Amino acid sequence: MIVVTGATGNVGRALVARLVADGRAVRALTRAPETAGLPDKAEVVRFRPDDPAPLLAGATKLFLYVQGAGGRLPELLAAARTAGVRHVVLLSSGIVREGADETHPIHVMHATAERQIRDSGLAWTFLRPNAFATNALQWAPQIRTGDTVRGVFAGMLTAPIHEDDIAAVAERALLDDGHEGAAHRLTGPAATTNTDQIAAIGRAVGRGLTFVEVPPEEAGPLFPGTPPEFLQGLLKNFAATVGVAPEITTTVEEITGRPARTFARWAADHAADFRP
Numbered sequence: 001m002i003v004v005t006g007a008t009g010n011v012g013r014a015l016v017a018r019l020v021a022d023g024r025a026v027r028a029l030t031r032a033p034e035t036a037g038l039p040d041k042a043e044v045v046r047f048r049p050d051d052p053a054p055l056l057a058g059a060t061k062l063f064l065y066v067q068g069a070g071g072r073l074p075e076l077l078a079a080a081r082t083a084g085v086r087h088v089v090l091l092s093s094g095i096v097r098e099g100a101d102e103t104h105p106i107h108v109m110h111a112t113a114e115r116q117i118r119d120s121g122l123a124w125t126f127l128r129p130n131a132f133a134t135n136a137l138q139w140a141p142q143i144r145t146g147d148t149v150r151g152v153f154a155g156m157l158t159a160p161i162h163e164d165d166i167a168a169v170a171e172r173a174l175l176d177d178g179h180e181g182a183a184h185r186l187t188g189p190a191a192t193t194n195t196d197q198i199a200a201i202g203r204a205v206g207r208g209l210t211f212v213e214v215p216p217e218e219a220g221p222l223f224p225g226t227p228p229e230f231l232q233g234l235l236k237n238f239a240a241t242v243g244v245a246p247e248i249t250t251t252v253e254e255i256t257g258r259p260a261r262t263f264a265r266w267a268a269d270h271a272a273d274f275r276p
Helices: 010-021 073-083 105-120 133-145 163-175 194-205 228-241 251-256 263-269
Strands: 002-004 026-030 043-046 061-065 087-091 123-129 148-151 183-186 210-213
Touching: 002 010, 010 026, 010 061, 010 163, 061 073, 061 163, 073 105, 087 105, 087 163, 105 123, 105 228, 123 163, 133 148, 133 194, 133 263, 163 183, 163 251, 183 251, 194 210, 194 263
Parallel strands: 002 026, 002 061, 026 043, 061 087, 087 123, 123 183, 148 210
Antiparallel strands: none
16 A cells, blocks of 8 residues: 555645556545545545554555645654555655755755654655746736736746656656665756746747746735745745756656656646636
């Protein structure tokens, strides 16, 4: 049995679909099973962070999403070990790297999770993706209602990765030997700017879209629900990418045997998300 936390998130949903298609027994944890919309063959269970033991009964492997642990990661890991889980695959972050700003809140969150997993005594694999292509969904409300997209740092350079490529690597890490103790850095195949991404989405939906840069000090309304300390960290990260070539890895192809998908492919896959 493989337990997947954050099962209705972008990566978790894709991973559940892959594992079910491969005939694996999957227990998908979500806070709202009644609206999860996950494959019928998955065992969809309500996530209760205050009582993790029943969620892990019979499991041998665990896919872990930090925010999906409900703020009780040590308790979840202890329950996993007691239940007989042997291997944890963590969706961490590319911000965890040598020379990183260790005070950055996103770094703190993921580096802390990695340390707690190492200390748990469980075998582990860390997935450290950089920019997610799904971050472009932040522009969907604007694109549904007009052809102008307001955002920060038109020239920031990233190599955004398709969520299903992350899920494909997670699947192999869970099912194949040789991944224990590895920290896999994951990126898309090519650098794109925000302007490039808006153009690609425009092509996917058959419209001409324009990106208009907003000063970072006016960016708050563009990131609703983002805590101020996280927003400042994000903006600092974004600013540091302008005109700087991003890290690009071939890890997706090395592990899955298939090249990472381009942002244009991601935009085509998600065109419906940007249409009215």
